[in-house]
Amino acid sequence: MSDSQVTIKLTSDEALVLSHWLEKLQMTDLSRVVDDPAVWAPIHRIAGTLDRALPELFAPYHDQRLEAARQRLRPEN
Numbered sequence: 001m002s003d004s005q006v007t008i009k010l011t012s013d014e015a016l017v018l019s020h021w022l023e024k025l026q027m028t029d030l031s032r033v034v035d036d037p038a039v040w041a042p043i044h045r046i047a048g049t050l051d052r053a054l055p056e057l058f059a060p061y062h063d064q065r066l067e068a069a070r071q072r073l074r075p076e077n
Helices: 012-026 037-053 062-073
Strands: none
Touching: 012 037, 012 062
């Protein structure tokens, strides 16, 4: 198998919500969630890429921006 790269495109809202979830995931007892150590490499790579691509992670009102993004992504009831 070749080492070709895969590109994933996310909206800003998707990236912000995913970045927050990955941060929480990495701070938990992951052995219960991730049972294959090989999965960690892509998880860390995705999380690092999102951190660099999202300057709003460190902006004022981050919590409000995150909640607004979550609301926009939730399906309508």
